[in-house]
Every structure is written in structure tokens, then in C-alpha cells.
Amino acid sequence: MFLQVGQLFGENSDIGMLLQTLFSLSFIIYLFYAQRIQAMSMLRAVEGTLRKVKNIRDEGRRVSIETVKEVGKPENDPTPDVERFLEHFLIPPVDMDPAGVVSKLGQLLNVRESTFEAEVRAIAPEASDSEVNNLENLLEASLALNIYYKVIRHFYLLGKKTMNIYVIMQIHMILPMIVREIEAYSAALQAFKDGIPIGDGVGALVAAKLMNGHAWKEVAKEMVAAEVPYAGRTLVVIKAKGPGGSVGKPGDAVSKIIGERKGKDKVKAVIMVDAAGKLEGEPTGAIAEGIGAAIGGAGVEKYKIEEAVKAQSIPTYAVAIKLDITHVVAPMVEDLFTATDRAVEAIKRMIEEKTEEGDVVLVAGIGNTIGIGQ
Amino acid sequence: MRMAETGGAESPMMSLSWVTLAIVVVIGIFSIFSLWLGFQAYGSDHPEQANYYIIIGTTGFAIVGYMFFRTKSITTKKPLVPKADVITILECASCDLKRVRDFQRGDYVYKEDEPCTRCEGNMIITGIHRRAEPQKESPRQS
Numbered sequence: 187m188f189l190q191v192g193q194l195f196g197e198n199s200d201i202g203m204l205l206q207t208l209f210s211l212s213f214i215i216y217l218f219y220a221q222r223i224q225a226m227s228m229l230r231a232v233e234g235t236l237r238k239v240k241n242i243r244d245e246g247r248r249v250s251i252e253t254v255k256e257v258g259k260p261e262n263d264p265t266p267d268v269e270r271f272l273e274h275f276l277i278p279p280v281d282m283d284p285a286g287v288v289s290k291l292g293q294l295l296n297v298r299e300s301t302f303e304a305e306v307r308a309i310a311p312e313a314s315d316s317e318v319n320n321l322e323n324l325l326e327a328s329l330a331l332n333i334y335y336k337v338i339r340h341f342y343l344l345g346k347k348t349m350n351i352y353v354i355m356q357i358h359m360i361l362p363m364i365v366r367e368i369e370a371y372s373a374a375l376q377a378f379k380d381g382i383p384i385g386d387g388v389g390a391l392v393a394a395k396l397m398n399g400h401a402w403k404e405v406a407k408e409m410v411a412a413e414v415p416y417a418g419r420t421l422v423v424i425k426a427k428g429p430g431g432s433v434g435k436p437g438d439a440v441s442k443i444i445g446e447r448k449g450k451d452k453v454k455a456v457i458m459v460d461a462a463g464k465l466e467g468e469p470t471g472a473i474a475e476g477i478g479a480a481i482g483g484a485g486v487e488k489y490k491i492e493e494a495v496k497a498q499s500i501p502t503y504a505v506a507i508k509l510d511i512t513h514v515v516a517p518m519v520e521d522l523f524t525a526t527d528r529a530v531e532a533i534k535r536m537i538e539e540k541t542e543e544g545d546v547v548l549v550a551g552i553g554n555t556i557g558i559g560q
Numbered sequence: 561m562r563m564a565e566t567g568g569a570e571s572p573m574m575s576l577s578w579v580t581l582a583i584v585v586v587i588g589i590f591s592i593f594s595l596w597l598g599f600q601a602y603g604s605d606h607p608e609q610a611n612y613y614i615i616i617g618t619t620g621f622a623i624v625g626y627m628f629f630r631t632k633s634i635t636t637k638k639p640l641v642p643k644a645d646v647i648t649i650l651e652c653a654s655c656d657l658k659r660v661r662d663f664q665r666g667d668y669v670y671k672e673d674e675p676c677t678r679c680e681g682n683m684i685i686t687g688i689h690r691r692a693e694p695q696k697e698s699p700r701q702s
Contacts, residue, residue, distance in 0.1 A: 245641045372641045380665045382646050383688050391669065398670055429668030516690075517644040523689040557688055559670035 225351045228358040232342045235361055236335070242372045243335040246328035247272065249375045253324055257317050258310020267309040271325050272332045274302075292486040302326070316381070319430030320556060324378035327371050327515065334368050366511055373516035378431060383557035385513035388522050389460040389480075390558050392507075392529045393425035393551020402560055406438035410560055416534065418543030422453070424550050431556035436481060437490025443548055444494045454545040455501050456491075457533055460552035461514065461522075462506035471525030472508040473532050480504035481552045491550075503540065505532050515554075584624050591620025645691040650674070654681030663688055 216223070247268065254264045276298055279290035306313070306321045313321060341357035357364075377384045383391065397412035404427065405411040414421040422443055426434030444453050458480040464470065479491045479502055495502050507525050533549060541547050598613030646663035650673055657678045667673070671685045 242641055369642075373644065375641065376643055380646075380663070381668060382644075382663060383669060394669060429671070517646050518689045520689050520692045523687055557668045559668050 221351050222349060225345070225349055225354050228351070228354045229342065229345055232338065232345070232354065232357055232361065235365060236338050236342050238365075239331070239335045239338055239368055242368060243328075243331045245372070246331040246375055249379055250325055250328045253379050254310050254321060257313050257321060259312040260309055261311075264309045267305070268325065268328075271302075271305060271309075272329050274329060288486055288489045291484060292490075295484060295486060316428075316430030319432045320378055320381050323431035323554070323556060324375065327374040327378055331368065331371050334364065334371070338364065370512045370515055373512070377515065377517045377556065381429060381431070381557050382517040384515050384554055385509045385518055385522055386461050386515060386553045387518060387555055387558050388507045388509070388526055388529070389458075389551040389553035390425045390428065390555035391518075391523075391526045391551070392459045392505075392533070393423050393549065394428070394555075394558050394560050395526060395530050396421065396533070396549060396551075397423040397425070397560055405442055406435045408432045408434040409436065409439035411439065411443065412560070417538055419537060419541055420546045421537070422447075422546060422548045424548070425558075425560060426553070426555040428555035428558040428560055431554055433483070433552075433554050435487065436550055436552055437487035437494075440491045440548065440550060441494040444498060444500065447546060450544075451546055452498070453500055453548045455503065455537075455541050456495055456548045456550065457503045457505065457536055458491075458550045458552055459505040459507070459529055459533060461509050463514075464508035464510055468508050469521070470509055470513060470519065471521035471528075473525060473528050474506045474508065475532060475536065476504045476506065478502055478504050480506055481550075501540070503536055505529055505536070580627065584627055587620050588624050591617045591624065593617075594620060646688060647691050648685055649687035649689075650683040651686045652676040652679060652681045652683050655679040657683070659683065 250272075251265050251268050254260065254268060258264070276294060279287055279294060281287050302322050302325070303318065306318050306325065310318065310321055338357060338361075341353065345354035345357070374384065376382065397410075397414055400412040400414050400423075402410045402412040405424065408427045409424055410427045411422055411424045414423050424436065424439045424443070426432045426436070440456065444456075447453050460480040460482070462474070462480070464472065479488050479495075481488045481491065491502070494500075507522065507529055509522055513519055513522065537547055594613050595617035598610045598617060601607060601610035601613055647660050648663045648667045650659045650661070651657070655676060655678050657676055659677075667685055667688060669685055669688055672682050673685050674683055675681075676683050
């Protein structure tokens with residue numbers, strides 16, 4: 187065999203000469219164009235993802251328009267309005283002088299929320315309050331998909347234009363993480379369209395389990411609270427008002443409740459429960475306990491809570507329910523649903539361990555309450 | 561790779577550019593020529609070389625096929641928007657009857673739903689979640 191191969195590559199063999207020339211040629215080409223070949227290969231991977239993201243983005247747009255038509259029953263075709271919505275943006279406040287930047291951001295977010303709500307009500311006049319919230323969430327998911335698509339396309343086209351490997355690498359390196367986020371948003375389309383509880387709603391579901399059967403009232407914008415007696419204590423349980431998709435304003439609710447309760451009714455401890463991103467290897471639905479304000483988002487609500495508890499030196503405890511990034515806005519998985527019972531037990535144990543009979547404890551269930559009543 | 565402009569915004573289109581096409585054609589011609597040489601060699605003084613020519617020709621065709629199908633698979637791939645199978649759990653507060661059905665639009669946790677089939681009470685939705693997927697067999701550890 188080796189002899190035959192040797193003969194094949196022999197000096198007198200035509201095919202040997204041909205192969206030798208080809209090898210030499212490819213070596214020279216690789217010497218000068220290695221980086222370009224690598225860039226082309228990476229561009230091809232980005233192109234494949236871009237195509238996939240474009241399909242998902244288009245599907246999001248289609249589902250949004252279809253749902254607006256179905257739920258809102260508008261007189262005119264909502265397509266141009268939905269397309270305008272998908273290009274919406276928010277300019278963050280200047281942070282060169284950081285003093286007061288949180289309130290500036292909070293004001294911008296409030297304006298954004300009210301603008302979105304007004305726009306959704308205008309394009310879906312027949313939608314109920316819950317449906318308006320769900321439509322807002324759906325359109326925001328489509329907007330996020332649109333932004334992902336445009337950013338990937340930007341790097342792809344820029345990389346193709348310049349053939350600069352460092353431009354292409356920027357997007358190529360983070361592509362697997364971005365794809366996971368995009369897949370999560372694509373799963374959110376079904377949840378927001380039909381009003382199915384999502385992974386992020388575990389905190390709200392825990393609060394709903396604690397307050398179910400007790401009288402509740404609205405304490406802040408889209409936030410409800412109920413007084414629940416437990417083991418000689420009074421629990422003030424708060425969550426976003428469901429079942430429409432909303433995260434409410436937990437910061438305002440916590441500040442208001444803490445500010446209103448004085449003397450023997452003073453809040454002695456705050457326990458916050460929220461979904462938290464898990465690390466690879468951690469099981470979905472694992473419960474972890476800690477200290478601090480368990481709340482994500484832009485930071486405005488967290489700031490308000492921290493300010494309120496600091497003013498009265500109230501200890502803040504956190505219960506985190508671990509979930510994967512792909513579960514955050516997707517329909518709630520069973521592991522997370524069953525974890526809410528364990529979280530309720532953990533909160534009860536914490537109350538018994540950390541407070542005394544007669545104390546008032548504020549329990550805040552944080553997260554999007556879509557598909558969860560109270 | 562060719563880009564098409566539609567309505568001012570660029571979006572990626574067919575991946576088979578003229579350069580790729582030229583490469584595919586050159587490799588294809590080279591492969592046909594190699595196969596022809598291979599068949600010729602069987603009847604010549606060097607039949608042992610026939611196998612090598614045929615291997616080179618077949619490899620060339622394999623490369624062409626790979627390039628073609630790779631392009632096709634990217635361009636015709638369907639969107640990956642999964643649809644989860646969601647269930648609603650209903651419980652009767654009076655007789656503790658538990659029922660599970662497919663999720664229907666309008667369902668939400670703690671909604672008073674349909675009347676109980678066993679007693680006079682109403683069933684309340686106590687849970688909504690994705691149906692558990694069948695566990696994949698994990699590799700056995702020795």
C-alpha cells in the first residue's frame with residue numbers, strides 16, 4: 187500500500203506532480219489568506235444565525251400583528267403601528283454626573299410605560315386591561331427580537347464590508363449566548379400571546395400562594411397587598427396585580443407600606459422572593475436564601491426599596507428560585523412550579539427564625555405576574 | 561455571499577455567490593476529469609493508478625455536494641419558534657377533586673373555573689405549567 191502511495195507521489199507520476207503542485211499552492215494561499223479564510227468561516231456562522239434570528243423576528247412580528255387583530259379588533263390594519271412600535275427606543279440619561287440619575291431613569295421608564303400603554307390601547311381598542319398588559323409584553327418581546335436581529339446584522343455587514351477579523355470576532359464570540367437569549371424570547375411569544383405564566387413569575391406565584399383567600403387592595407401602580415396572619419405575625423404580602431402581564435412598581439409599594447406603618451405596626455423585616463439566573467450545573471428550581479433586595483430590572487425599583495429599608499434600618503432577606511436564562515420568559519416549567527411550594531416553606535421558616543410573635547413582616551413576590559391572579 | 565437590498569434595509573439572501581459557484585464548477589470539472597482518467601487507467605498499463613484517480617474524483621464530488629447541501633440547508637431552514645405543551649391544574653375547594661387539562665386561553669392561576677363534576681362546588685385553577693418532557697436516558701456511570 188505504502189509502496190503504491192509512494193509510486194503515486196513519485197517524480198515521474200503525473201498525478202504526483204499535480205498533487206504536489208496543489209499542496210504547494212494551497213500552502214502559499216494559506217500563508218497569505220489564513221486570516222481571511224478564518225474570517226469568512228466566522229462570517230458564515232454569523233450569517234446562519236442571522237438567518238435564524240430573522241425568521242424568529244419575522245415570526246414575532248407576525249404573532250404580534252395577529253394577536254392585536256384578534257384581541258384588539260382594530261378598525262384599521264394595525265401593521266404600520268406595530269412596525270412603528272418595534273422601532274421604539276429609549277435614550278438613557280447622562281451619567282457623567284451620577285447624582286440623581288436613578289430618579290431621571292425612573293421618570294424615563296414611567297414615560298416609556300405610559301407611552302407603550304397608550305399606544306397599545308390605541309391599536310387594540312377592544313382589549314381589556316389584562317389583555318393590554320399581555321399585548322404590551324408581546325410587543326416588547328418582538329421589539330427585543332428586532333433589536334437582536336439588527337445588532338447581529340450590523341456586525342455581520344460591518345464585518346463583511348471591512349473583512350476585519352476583530353469586528354467579526356466580536357459578534358462570533360458571543361453568538362452562543364445571544365442565541366440562547368433569542369430562543370428564550372421566541373418562547374415568550376406563546377406565553378405573552380396566550381397569557382401563560384412565565385419562569386420570571388415564580389416570585390409572584392409564591393406571593394399569590396401566600397395571599398390567596400385573603401382580602402387584597404391596590405397599594406401602588408399595578409401592585410396589590412394583602413394582610414395574612416401567620417404564626418402570631420402579620421404578613422403584608424405584595425405582588426404585581428394579575429393576571430395581566432406586569433411587574434408593577436414594587437419599589438413604590440414597599441416604600442409606601444414601610445412609610446405608612448409606624449409604632450407597633452412597624453415593619454420588622456422584609457423578605458423578597460424572586461427568580462434568579464442559575465449557573466450551569468445548578469438544578470432548575472433550586473432555592474437559595476440570602477440577604478439584600480432580590481429584584482432585577484433597571485435598578486430603579488431596587489434603589490427605592492434599599493432607600494426605604496435603610497431609612498428605618500429594616501433587615502432585608504432574599505429567597506432566590508434558580509432558573510436558566512431560557513426559562514425566564516418562556517412558559518413556566520414544572521420544576522419551577524413545584525419550587526414555589528418549597529419557596530413558601532422557606533419563607534415561613536425564615537419568618538419563624540428571624541422574627542417574633544406580633545411582628546409585621548413584609549413579603550414581596552417579585553416578577554411578571556402574567557397568568558397569575560391573587 | 562450576496563446581499564440583497566429591500567426597502568432600504570439589507571438582509572442576507574442566497575449564500576451561493578459567483579465565486580463559490582466558480583469554485584464548485586472547477587472542482588466538479590476536475591473531479592469528472594479525474595474519474596475519466598481513472599476509468600482509462602483500468603485499461604492501460606497502470607491499472608493500480610485507477611483507484612487513486614477514482615478516489616480523487618469521488619472526493620471532489622463529495623466536496624461539491626457538501627458545499628451545495630450546506631448552502632441549501634441554511635437557506636431553507638424553517639424558523640425555530642417552539643410551541644410548548646402547557647397544562648392547567650384545577651382543584652375543587654369542597655371535595656379536593658383534582659383535574660388536569662390542556663391550557664386554554666383565558667386561564668390563570670386562582671381563576672374560578674368550571675363547576676366540579678363530583679360536588680356542587682367550583683373548580684379553581686391552582687397551577688399552570690409546561691407539561692414535563694420525557695426524561696432522556698442519561699449515560700450510565702461506571
